[in-house]
Amino acid sequence: MAAPARVDVEGWGWRYAGRKLPATRDVDLTIEAGERVLLLGASGAGKSTLLAGLAGLLGGSDEGERTGRILVDGRFPEDQRGRIGLVLQDPEAGIVLSKVGDDVAFGCENLGVPAAEIPGRVAEAVASVGLTVPLDRPTKALSGGQKQRLALAGVLAMRPGLLLLDEPTANLDPDGVAEVRAAVEHVVRTDGTTLVLIEHRTDVWADLMTRVVVLAPGGGVLADGPPAQVFAEYGDALAAAGVWVPGRPVDLPMLAPLAAPDAVLSARSLSIGREKRVVVASGLDVAVPRGAGTVVTGPNGAGKSTLALTLAGLLPELSGEVVAADGLAARGVRRPSRWRSTELLTRIGTVFQEPEHQFLASTLRDELAVGPRALRMPAAQVDAIVDELLQRLDLAPLALANPFTLSGGQKRRLSVATVLAASPEVIVLDEPTFGQDRRGWSELVALLQREIARGRTVIAVTHDADVVRHLGQHRVVLGGAA
Amino acid sequence: MIAPVDVSARHAWLDGVNPVAKVAVVIVLAVPLLVSIDAVSAATAIVLELLCVPLTGLAYATVVKRLLPVVLFAPVAGLSMLLYARPGGTVYGTFLFATISDNSITLAVAVLLRVVALALPIILLFARTDPTELADALAQVAKLPSRFVLGVLAGARTVGLFVDDWRTMGLARRARGLGDRGALRRFFSMAFVLLVFAVRRGTKLATAMEARGFGTDVPRTWARPSRLSARDAVAVGGAVLLMAVALGAAVVTGAFRVVGT
Numbered sequence: 001m002a003a004p005a006r007v008d009v010e011g012w013g014w015r016y017a018g019r020k021l022p023a024t025r026d027v028d029l030t031i032e033a034g035e036r037v038l039l040l041g042a043s044g045a046g047k048s049t050l051l052a053g054l055a056g057l058l059g060g061s062d063e064g065e066r067t068g069r070i071l072v073d074g075r076f077p078e079d080q081r082g083r084i085g086l087v088l089q090d091p092e093a094g095i096v097l098s099k100v101g102d103d104v105a106f107g108c109e110n111l112g113v114p115a116a117e118i119p120g121r122v123a124e125a126v127a128s129v130g131l132t133v134p135l136d137r138p139t140k141a142l143s144g145g146q147k148q149r150l151a152l153a154g155v156l157a158m159r160p161g162l163l164l165l166d167e168p169t170a171n172l173d174p175d176g177v178a179e180v181r182a183a184v185e186h187v188v189r190t191d192g193t194t195l196v197l198i199e200h201r202t203d204v205w206a207d208l209m210t211r212v213v214v215l216a217p218g219g220g221v222l223a224d225g226p227p228a229q230v231f232a233e234y235g236d237a238l239a240a241a242g243v244w245v246p247g248r249p250v251d252l253p254m255l256a257p258l259a260a261p262d263a264v265l266s267a268r269s270l271s272i273g274r275e276k277r278v279v280v281a282s283g284l285d286v287a288v289p290r291g292a293g294t295v296v297t298g299p300n301g302a303g304k305s306t307l308a309l310t311l312a313g314l315l316p317e318l319s320g321e322v323v324a325a326d327g328l329a330a331r332g333v334r335r336p337s338r339w340r341s342t343e344l345l346t347r348i349g350t351v352f353q354e355p356e357h358q359f360l361a362s363t364l365r366d367e368l369a370v371g372p373r374a375l376r377m378p379a380a381q382v383d384a385i386v387d388e389l390l391q392r393l394d395l396a397p398l399a400l401a402n403p404f405t406l407s408g409g410q411k412r413r414l415s416v417a418t419v420l421a422a423s424p425e426v427i428v429l430d431e432p433t434f435g436q437d438r439r440g441w442s443e444l445v446a447l448l449q450r451e452i453a454r455g456r457t458v459i460a461v462t463h464d465a466d467v468v469r470h471l472g473q474h475r476v477v478l479g480g481a482a
Numbered sequence: 483m484i485a486p487v488d489v490s491a492r493h494a495w496l497d498g499v500n501p502v503a504k505v506a507v508v509i510v511l512a513v514p515l516l517v518s519i520d521a522v523s524a525a526t527a528i529v530l531e532l533l534c535v536p537l538t539g540l541a542y543a544t545v546v547k548r549l550l551p552v553v554l555f556a557p558v559a560g561l562s563m564l565l566y567a568r569p570g571g572t573v574y575g576t577f578l579f580a581t582i583s584d585n586s587i588t589l590a591v592a593v594l595l596r597v598v599a600l601a602l603p604i605i606l607l608f609a610r611t612d613p614t615e616l617a618d619a620l621a622q623v624a625k626l627p628s629r630f631v632l633g634v635l636a637g638a639r640t641v642g643l644f645v646d647d648w649r650t651m652g653l654a655r656r657a658r659g660l661g662d663r664g665a666l667r668r669f670f671s672m673a674f675v676l677l678v679f680a681v682r683r684g685t686k687l688a689t690a691m692e693a694r695g696f697g698t699d700v701p702r703t704w705a706r707p708s709r710l711s712a713r714d715a716v717a718v719g720g721a722v723l724l725m726a727v728a729l730g731a732a733v734v735t736g737a738f739r740v741v742g743t
Contacts, residue, residue, distance in 0.1 A: 057689055081695040092643060093686040096636045102614055105705040110695035118705040140642055154694060314653040341661030350657040357647065358654035360671060374659030404678060422659065
């Protein structure tokens, strides 16, 4: 195995070409070989930029302006590919080839490792991340946790001395998080590889790390020390910056338990699937209580998203029927999947997992106006609705920005706002808190709690135990592949 | 996108042929049919190629299913010949610029058969070819630039993601009240977003590949060596023979005809 690397960051900064302000600057940091550093900081403090700099992936002077320097074992990172391994947040982003074995071998091939040596390296890397699938398994057939471990294996096969992980578990379900955490722990404990990791959910990683470094917004290092000490001294500031500090739960109220409510949507012996002949789950009996929060949980592949889209009237039932309460019927039709698009709009709104899938306009104002305009509301009324939402969701300063340019938390809020604009009785959300930092999370959950208090029905698919606690007045648990 | 056939059991004779040799076979089987135009050579080629199906490891049912879209499309190509080819022989009817004659009927049949005869070898040769194996062969045997070949290969893997994107965006538009009308406009707005996704995904992919040492000056090694063997020569030789028989049959029966005559 490769020797652990030492890192020297000396007065380092980076300004992306075309931006006025540097992403980060004046960072001084020495990481000794074998240290395990948790890198924290508010959104926009330049964590990911520093990590890309450590990986030597920021590019040349046409991509931005560098100050100071970064040395890994005394040499520039750009000149030692393979010595530095990087795993990113998006499980899809790290995979290059279509078969597990080929993908792990890809880095070795690029580094010019002799062909005869590659199979051994691949086997070793796959084993060390605990990936037990056959090497000819298609990469697209892997779960999120497996994909991230595959990405890690692809990096390990190059025998790096420095491992860089940028929110490797932010988009994973609890099983995936545990898998990836175990794999990383195994690697750093056996090989002593130097580790730098970014993650808002610090409780997953804190006990594995030897050191916490907090970047200050605007440049420099705000705090640096052993995890317990940094969390004790800077806990409040970190929580305000969106970090989930261990031992500091969110301070939102719990919703009152339900008192025998009537169902707004219900289904008996329901079979669901995205394609006609592929049944994802069957025999489901669901009753969604009116004016309350319902959470749908269950393991990967159990059909949670498919159930949500079916309840929302977007996917047709494969067998059985989803039936809306009497008052919700359109033209006497009570099955949401049979409603017209504009009928659905005022009855059931859906927030998709990826906000960008549902964006349609080039400014926030127009985006929020899409629903009201589809309902042919007069212009004055459309404006009133849009203004109210922009204010209420704290998006007013961005009214003329393009939705695609927003931050992750802002995009999520906008996607909820677009649904609220048509004032549907039911809101369906698919993994609304994926990848959100503590601040984005709190804002979103508080918003949904307020909507429930106003009498709206909320259905949320989630893996997040905190969401279940705060919105789960009623719980639907799917069983998985039975 | 054609979904790959199950390649778990790779023991057909053709599976041992290098993908570059398969490309050569396609060229041998296609070019003579592109420059000639008669029914006999194409029909003979189709029959002989169908006799080769057992070598490919494909079931006849699979071949028929894959060929079906081509067979349905071929009459369109034939129809234009039927109506607009230079008249000759007996004329059966005329309408504006369209004339149906002996000549145009012969040409229509020839074109129809040709379309099938061109599509068939591609289906037979590449239905079971793994894209990674093809890329390995193109880079190592055909010596195409590895950056280009691997870039395309990695990009092609993301096609499935775009299919999912497209489906979800369609659902999202229904959810947002735009699902009832304006299908064309919806199509273009979704196409535009897909383009944005493509650029982003491409950037991410490039970063991931670079992080794994792709694109440096170090000479690359290949974990899966791709070489030519005697079987490749047999495959190409067989294709030449097949084409010779097909053209020979056309010449002997007097049907042989080169494009433009």
